[in-house]
Amino acid sequence: MYIYTMGCIIIKKYNNRRGVNLMINVSVLGATGYTGQELIRMLCQHNQVNIVGLGTQNYAGKPFSEIYPHFNGIVDTVCKNIDDPELIEDADAIFLALPHGLSVPYAEAAVTKGKRVIDLGADFRLKSPAIYTKWYNKTGPAAELLNKAVYGLPELYREKIRKADVIANPGCYPTTAILGLAPLLKNKLIDTSFIVIDSKSGVSGAGRGLVVSSLFSEVDNNFKAYGLPNHRHTPEIEQELTILANDDIKVSFTPHLLPMVRGMLSTIYTIPNKNTTLSEIQKAYHDFYSDETFVRILAQGQYPHTKWVLGTNYCDIGLSWDERTGRLVVISVIDNLVKGASGQAVQNMNIMYGFDEGLGLNRVAIYP
Amino acid sequence: MYIYTMGCIIIKKYNNRRGVNLMINVSVLGATGYTGQELIRMLCQHNQVNIVGLGTQNYAGKPFSEIYPHFNGIVDTVCKNIDDPELIEDADAIFLALPHGLSVPYAEAAVTKGKRVIDLGADFRLKSPAIYTKWYNKTGPAAELLNKAVYGLPELYREKIRKADVIANPGCYPTTAILGLAPLLKNKLIDTSFIVIDSKSGVSGAGRGLVVSSLFSEVDNNFKAYGLPNHRHTPEIEQELTILANDDIKVSFTPHLLPMVRGMLSTIYTIPNKNTTLSEIQKAYHDFYSDETFVRILAQGQYPHTKWVLGTNYCDIGLSWDERTGRLVVISVIDNLVKGASGQAVQNMNIMYGFDEGLGLNRVAIYP
Amino acid sequence: MYIYTMGCIIIKKYNNRRGVNLMINVSVLGATGYTGQELIRMLCQHNQVNIVGLGTQNYAGKPFSEIYPHFNGIVDTVCKNIDDPELIEDADAIFLALPHGLSVPYAEAAVTKGKRVIDLGADFRLKSPAIYTKWYNKTGPAAELLNKAVYGLPELYREKIRKADVIANPGCYPTTAILGLAPLLKNKLIDTSFIVIDSKSGVSGAGRGLVVSSLFSEVDNNFKAYGLPNHRHTPEIEQELTILANDDIKVSFTPHLLPMVRGMLSTIYTIPNKNTTLSEIQKAYHDFYSDETFVRILAQGQYPHTKWVLGTNYCDIGLSWDERTGRLVVISVIDNLVKGASGQAVQNMNIMYGFDEGLGLNRVAIYP
Amino acid sequence: MYIYTMGCIIIKKYNNRRGVNLMINVSVLGATGYTGQELIRMLCQHNQVNIVGLGTQNYAGKPFSEIYPHFNGIVDTVCKNIDDPELIEDADAIFLALPHGLSVPYAEAAVTKGKRVIDLGADFRLKSPAIYTKWYNKTGPAAELLNKAVYGLPELYREKIRKADVIANPGCYPTTAILGLAPLLKNKLIDTSFIVIDSKSGVSGAGRGLVVSSLFSEVDNNFKAYGLPNHRHTPEIEQELTILANDDIKVSFTPHLLPMVRGMLSTIYTIPNKNTTLSEIQKAYHDFYSDETFVRILAQGQYPHTKWVLGTNYCDIGLSWDERTGRLVVISVIDNLVKGASGQAVQNMNIMYGFDEGLGLNRVAIYP
Secondary structure, eight states: OOOOOTTOOOOOOOOOTTOSSOOEEEEEESTTSHHHHHHHHHHTTOTTEEEEEEEESSOTTSBHHHHSGGGTTTOOOBOEETTOTHHHHTOSEEEEOOOTTOHHHHHHHHHHTTOEEEEOSSTTTOSOHHHHHHHHSSOOOOHHHHHHEEEOOHHHHHHHHHHOSEEEOOOHHHHHHHHHHHHHHHTTOEEEEEEEEEEEEOGGGGOSOOOGGGBHHHHTTOOEEOSOSOOTHHHHHHHHHHHHHTSOOOOEEEEEEOSSSSOEEEEEEEEEOTTOOHHHHHHHHHHHTTTOSSEEEOOTTOOOBGGGGTTSOOEEEEEEEETTTTEEEEEEEEOTTIIIIIHHHHHHHHHHTTOOTTTTOOOSOOOO | OOOOOTTOOOOOOOOOTTOSSOOEEEEEESTTSHHHHHHHHHHTTOTTEEEEEEEESSOTTSBHHHHSGGGTTTOOOBOEETTOTHHHHTOSEEEEOOOTTOOHHHHHHHHHTTOEEEEOSSTTTOSOHHHHHHHHSSOOOOHHHHHHEEEOOHHHHHHHHHHOSEEEOOOHHHHHHHHHHHHHHHTTOEEEEEEEEEEEEOGGGGTTOOOGGGBHHHHTTOOEEOSOSOOTHHHHHHHHHHHHHTSOOOOEEEEEEOSSSSOEEEEEEEEEOTTOOHHHHHHHHHHHTTTOSSEEEOOTTOOOBGGGGTTSOOEEEEEEEETTTTEEEEEEEEOTTIIIIIHHHHHHHHHHTTOOTTTTOOOSOOOO | OOOOOTTOOOOOOOOOTTOSSOOEEEEEESTTSHHHHHHHHHHTTOTTEEEEEEEESSOTTSBHHHHSGGGTTTOOOBOEETTOTHHHHTOSEEEEOOOTTOOHHHHHHHHHTTOEEEEOSSTTTOSOHHHHHHHHSSOOOOHHHHHTEEEOOHHHHHHHHHHOSEEEOOOHHHHHHHHHHHHHHHTTOEEEEEEEEEEEEOGGGGOSOOOGGGBHHHHTTOOEEOSOSOOTHHHHHHHHHHHHHTSOOOOEEEEEEOSSSSOEEEEEEEEEOTTOOHHHHHHHHHHHTTTOSSEEEOOTTOOOBGGGGTTSOOEEEEEEEETTTTEEEEEEEEOTTIIIIIHHHHHHHHHHTTOOTTTTOOOSOOOO | OOOOOTTOOOOOOOOOTTOSSOOEEEEEESTTSHHHHHHHHHHTTOTTEEEEEEEESSOTTSBHHHHSGGGTTTOOOBOEETTOTHHHHTOSEEEEOOOTTOOHHHHHHHHHTTOEEEEOSSTTTOSOHHHHHHHHSSOOOOHHHHHTEEEOOHHHHHHHHHHOSEEEOOOHHHHHHHHHHHHHHHTTOEEEEEEEEEEEEOGGGGTTOOOGGGBHHHHTTOOEEOSOSOOTHHHHHHHHHHHHHTSOOOOEEEEEEOSSSSOEEEEEEEEEOTTOOHHHHHHHHHHHTTTOSSEEEOOTTOOOBGGGGTTSOOEEEEEEEETTTTEEEEEEEEOTTIIIIIHHHHHHHHHHTTOOTTTTOOOSOOOO
């Protein structure tokens, strides 16, 4: 098996788990979903990574480029059955890009063998088994394994990510909501009893599954809310906001489906505390994200377009201060497949292995 | 000049202003904008209307079908200069589909000659000259004329519309917000200090003007908020909600631009009063709209898609009751060019002249 | 069962099969596909038609408006199983909007009971059983039934359609190709050995079936050719062109998939005979279509946009004469779901029952 | 002035015009058009290039990232007036991304100062001043300068490009047509009197200029041909095909506008010579492009989607051999802004300066 690693001269194999700037071997389980193939796009342009295995449920034996012909001549690797043990054995790090609820056994097998796991699904995101069961209607991972998992939002948990065995890569909606609210909650600048998160997502977030609601003729020139009132990203958002605020937080969260492929925007309504000023708020954002590569706070009066981050790992945030009503509206955008999924996963991997945090993450949006 | 009136056998001319079921003559000033041509689409399929003049700022002397070739063989009428006095003289009712701020002199001229006016712009919507001046940064119509104007939302003001000389046809965003909230406010079911209106509109609402932000390459696969925090539809929404609630109301209102041509959806967040039940709320909606042709309250758990009303005059409303947070989310959709502009104008005309309220308003959405 | 027939006062039941201007009863088998629901949109706005039954393969027992909520309050009829005999018994005319290959038994049952059939599928389009079998890889209808079928292109076969028991409603691609070429072939103006038909279709033509290639994320911002070199509409095009030219015709035909829902455009390359002039060609088109309601020949130098016919039954045709190369390019557009399917079916029904040919066919395109 | 050159450690300045692997300084005139900003996207990710100046007609004095905020924090360089002499003086290579007809004086000034020019416009593409004048209706560059220009299609003219002072970067349509036909013509495999090129382009090719035909509401869900019968890319195509075939070639060329941003597909109809076999044709393509990085010949039966090359410099080519009609259909796709403009310009620069031909050209398409 050969994978063409773009622009990468393979000099030596990874040989030291906590080593810096060494080549590592990775495999992707669930390679043929949209997040899987997006991950492979980034990994094959990452000069410290060697892709050693692609696991799929339905396409074992087929070259990856037959399923996604834009990889013709780039990644022609033959896919393996997702249960092929080589996928774990040959790799240092294993990415799980599977439908929710399927990750646990693979994560367990990998950790048992001393491998590190980055799970793009929801199985390890909620700390409370009871909450997981309530919202996902099933039992989550065993406590021992769950306790090894770190919520993979680098802007909040970078140090823990560095040493983690299992990364629970955040959901796309939570990424926009948490990054949008973190400076406000951390600095106790708003009324925590009033938070409305109105989110809109491109369709690629629904994956490649065959459902009527993902057909072009149903989505194009159409717009709708869905999943009301209990979308499964709600407890994930509340868990992290509660930690940030050190106060029990409940939010109104409504997801919507945009007639476009990629991009996500959350409009977040808050009530700043009395006496809080705009400049105090701005300072809170700039301070909180001053060292972050992938969060850009926009100039006052500028509000982000989803297209400004298309194909990139950026989260762009704009602030609207309405003196008339005493409200602050925060608008945050990401590419749901990048900072909302695969890009964040690569960022986590870079942190775990001591690489430059931006490696393999293409930094300029495709425009127009 | 000849206009082909589809399916309409022209039997006699209008001869009695308050008569019923008689043919009327109408003209459209601003015929070549998107709302203008949409109006003409409806009027030329309306069997009680004779279009006697089309006025434009830039295309005088050209056949209308040269500007909009989908009217080839249907409306080939030569456009007149917008200031041609025949446009007013020949008509019983004059539609003004002009950019905001230009309607007043035409409305004045028409009313002076005993004609009736339906203005699709904003100039007559706000009752308070001071508020108009504050938000539009200019002086509005004289008090005498302004006092003749009725806010043309049939579901609220049908009786006044019947006899009005000037109709201030509502804005698109306000139509979704007011229809979405009216039953709650009228029945005092919610906390009036907390209302968030998060609205999303198709691009056709921006008209045919040449600006970078309306280019295909800028809009497609893109999504953004705009006009924060002070979009001009805000005071219009607040004026009508205040009347409904009999209580001073301020709202958080954020408009967004969808990558699609037609359709508008507002997600409205409210806090129901303690002890208010879902069935009480549902009953309020059903009672309020029980006799309305163009408002459809969806079954519990069903949330409207904008495409369900594409090309129609419907406003579809869905309710999401979230027990966990004690919030009620109202979702209302319209076609911004129909119930949000030209269709509502025709509905108003139908009421003014005693026609069946649905005449000329095509009732089944184009799907998919 | 009740169907709201819009704008239609039901005065009496159909009682004379060949009668003129009498109400008829119709049923639709395959009501829940895209062409089925489009047919119902037109039929429920047709004032001489009473819809008495909707048959479906998967949704029996469900209200039609549950499957397509844009029909809420308009067509709430409960669907029947497609094999329910009442669907045929209760109707005068039966529309078959089924996947290719399924129509024959229903057509047979209907004709046996003295009913008339309009089949929107391909089963009755090809006169030659051998050609049918070669391209569709199965046996077609029995000769006796096939011989009762008329190819339902009104511009060519209006008189035969009037009396037909079975209408083979044309395919969408053939409609653009045949209408685009008919005047040239009938008048022997071009070299019949050189015809290239390059066609582009919106995605709705692929129906509501669940396939990866119809997903929004695959179609949006994408364009491709498909079905090369042997798309099944080829023999249908060649059959009709051969009849028109009275000469054996083979064409190069390439279909493409556009990233849009509705609309079809064919670019047809021809070599006019020596000495043929542009004005001769223009005259041929104008003469050929002079009495047609639904074919519009554009002014010289004007080329049709698909959007000019969106939601309408029009076929717009433009001609480009290139003196430099001696070629004539014909461009024809339709709405694939209207003139390319359901609208043409209603036009055929109107002819069959002596109604005004335009009844129920909404004549102004939705724009923009 | 500072430009962040991504992933690029600036080690030393360019000091040897024909040197290998040395840093060069470049400027872009016309930086704020779509091709200009696309060029900058690629250049700022190219590790051998230092962007020293951005020239614009309308935005002098503004940071580039204010005009295109997706460059926030990446290219915040202040734009200069396009006539600022520093733009030429400070650079080794000057990219001209200007509207057609404006390049000559800038190219002249640059060459006079010993600089090298890559012109993305049409001014240097046609070798014959007479043909240029006929199609562009103006006088082209002086003969002396014109003779220094090389047609910048690397697959045909790599050796000449290496030493050229002026590169005439090919048009987007010609790139698809010429690459699609070159192996056939070079090997004399087809009838040169019959070539039909039916091309379809995304809207970004029309640039950021303000015209009604580029508005979202006009383009979305719409499709049309344009520029018939004499689009200006015709003589460019014919010039190169004539050289390849060593035979005078005229083509039928029809461009169409797709409702999408990026991507171009040409469907090319040809008649292979008698006795020519499919395997002979396939071999011709594989041999012709065997050493090319950016041309991919697809497997037999596979036809390219435009999205397979989105954001990349690839040209993907598929072949359809129709035995029934004796025709060969060639389908070629590119991203019109990359291989059709800015990517090809960077590829030319890489050749001119001896860099790896793929440097700065992101190689995996963004999908979906």
